[in-house]
Amino acid sequence: MAFEDVKFTKEHEWIRIEGDKGRVGITEYAQHELGDVVYVELPKLDRLLKKGDPCANIESVKAVSDVYSPISGSIKEVNGKLGDHPELINQDPHGEGWLFLIQMADQAEMKDLFNHIQYQEYLKGIGGE
Amino acid sequence: MKKTKVNEAHYTLGAKMVEFVGWDMPVQYSGLVTEHMAVRTTGGLFDVSHMGEVFVRGKDAQKAVQYIVSNDVSKLVPGKIQYAGLLTDTGCFIDDLLVYMIKENEYLLVVNAANLDKDFAWIAAKTAPFDVKVENVSDQYAQIAIQGPVAGRWLGEFTGIDLAAIPYYHFEIGKVHGLEMIVSRTGYTGEDGFEIYFISEDAWATKMFLALAEKGRAYDALPAGLGCRDTLRLEAKMALYGNDIDDAHTVLEADLAWILKLKKEGDFIGRAALQRQKDEGIHRKLIGFELIEKGVPRHGYPALCDGKIVGEVTSGTFAPFLKKPIGLAYLPLEKTEVGTNFQVKIRDNLVSARVVETPFYKRTK
Numbered sequence: 001m002a003f004e005d006v007k008f009t010k011e012h013e014w015i016r017i018e019g020d021k022g023r024v025g026i027t028e029y030a031q032h033e034l035g036d037v038v039y040v041e042l043p044k045l046d047r048l049l050k051k052g053d054p055c056a057n058i059e060s061v062k063a064v065s066d067v068y069s070p071i072s073g074s075i076k077e078v079n080g081k082l083g084d085h086p087e088l089i090n091q092d093p094h095g096e097g098w099l100f101l102i103q104m105a106d107q108a109e110m111k112d113l114f115n116h117i118q119y120q121e122y123l124k125g126i127g128g129e
Numbered sequence: 130m131k132k133t134k135v136n137e138a139h140y141t142l143g144a145k146m147v148e149f150v151g152w153d154m155p156v157q158y159s160g161l162v163t164e165h166m167a168v169r170t171t172g173g174l175f176d177v178s179h180m181g182e183v184f185v186r187g188k189d190a191q192k193a194v195q196y197i198v199s200n201d202v203s204k205l206v207p208g209k210i211q212y213a214g215l216l217t218d219t220g221c222f223i224d225d226l227l228v229y230m231i232k233e234n235e236y237l238l239v240v241n242a243a244n245l246d247k248d249f250a251w252i253a254a255k256t257a258p259f260d261v262k263v264e265n266v267s268d269q270y271a272q273i274a275i276q277g278p279v280a281g282r283w284l285g286e287f288t289g290i291d292l293a294a295i296p297y298y299h300f301e302i303g304k305v306h307g308l309e310m311i312v313s314r315t316g317y318t319g320e321d322g323f324e325i326y327f328i329s330e331d332a333w334a335t336k337m338f339l340a341l342a343e344k345g346r347a348y349d350a351l352p353a354g355l356g357c358r359d360t361l362r363l364e365a366k367m368a369l370y371g372n373d374i375d376d377a378h379t380v381l382e383a384d385l386a387w388i389l390k391l392k393k394e395g396d397f398i399g400r401a402a403l404q405r406q407k408d409e410g411i412h413r414k415l416i417g418f419e420l421i422e423k424g425v426p427r428h429g430y431p432a433l434c435d436g437k438i439v440g441e442v443t444s445g446t447f448a449p450f451l452k453k454p455i456g457l458a459y460l461p462l463e464k465t466e467v468g469t470n471f472q473v474k475i476r477d478n479l480v481s482a483r484v485v486e487t488p489f490y491k492r493t494k
Contacts, residue, residue: 038447
């Protein structure tokens with residue numbers, strides 16, 4: 001996939017701009033660290049989130065991990081397929097395994113996030129490359 | 130961080146390493162679920178050298194061990210092993226352990242890594258009145274577990290010992306790969322398998338582990354980490370100290386009456402309290418449960434009945450082989466019958482659970 005429109009967080013979420021909304025998921029690195037995902041708890045529709053708010057939980061066999069919203073906004077759609085197929089997060093974290101679509105409250109917040117190159121550098125720094 | 134004698138092999142095999150009670154240990158190699166399934170269907174190879182080994186030797190060895198553990202070691206003969214509790218005066222657990230009768234006047238106690246220092250101090254103090262010598266040999270020994278349906282054939286390639294002739298919870302002392310070892314038919318996975326104990330240089334132990342891993346490939350067996358060790362033992366309902374058993378729950382509450390021999394000869398630590406509890410009856414008990422809604426139970430989550438917190442989940446996971454969320458919890462006695470419904474609080478949600486028969490998984494023999 002093309003990474004130009006995608007930004008990343010330190011907590012290993014990605015967000016891809018789609019008009020005035022952002023589609024959010026976890027990165028390849030994150031799914032690998034988690035291991036086999038068995039259950040996902042997604043936010044309710046129209047829930048208002050501030051940047052950094054915990055808003056979803058991903059359960060792997062090993063542990064449970066919080067997902068934090070990369071930006072502020074309101075939840076417009078969640079990935080219903082994950083209910084029966086949580087393994088999509090492992091198989092295609094940047095595609096079919098997306099988590100939710102958020103209506104952005106302030107597009108300027110995107111500037112604070114990593115671009116693809118910065119995220120790769122960050123992974124190197126934490127020994128995750 | 131402490132390193133086992135096999136430590137280097139884990140790096141060679143590409144393990145993901147974590148700190149576990151002060152030890153640099155492999156949590157997984159190819160993946161927790163892959164390794165879990167390998168142990169259930171073919172085989173898995175574990176470095177468990179972090180476990181503690183303590184010898185009790187001397188004229189009073191049997192009496193001394195009898196005094197500090199819950200099981201009846203007078204039933205042991207050389208070559209036989211017992212699972213037992215090392216108990217407090219209140220009948221709760223200092224630790225759980227395996228007791229090997231090596232020969233007359235000589236016993237080997239195998240204890241949890243996390244508890245070794247505490248256990249050794251306890252054992253030394255409590256056996257002081259007896260004519261015994263207690264020795265902590267944990268740093269000298271490597272311990273490797275070979276588990277799963279292929280374990281006998283796989284380990285058989287390294288030894289002339291007739292492994293098939295060793296019954297469950299028995300051991301032989303003999304040569305494996307040219308070195309004398311204790312070869313015991315035990316494990317912490319719910320599968321058939323062996324645990325081998327030996328004294329060697331680090332380099333030799335590492336080579337041994339790598340040779341086992343290499344031979345395992347022909348059987349589709351895999352090196353396996355602490356991650357799947359935990360999910361395997363939970364499916365088999367084997368207790369984990371610090372989770373399911375601890376110094377606040379008694380042997381009877383932990384539903385381990387089979388390792389408690391109140392009528393054995395000689396007094397033992399915890400007997401009076403446990404006799405009293407047995408007479409008066411327990412008020413809570415460790416049970417196995419399944420979630421009947423989606424979610425994953427974890428250690429420490431509250432258990433509720435009628436909106437009130439009545440207990441706590443001690444272990445929980447999504448069981449990789451059974452493919453469902455399972456766990457263990459202490460519940461009030463009146464809620465422990467199989468089929469009883471209760472709820473587990475997972476973050477802000479109350480998720481329905483049901484008490485089920487245990488073990489969750491039992492291998493077909």
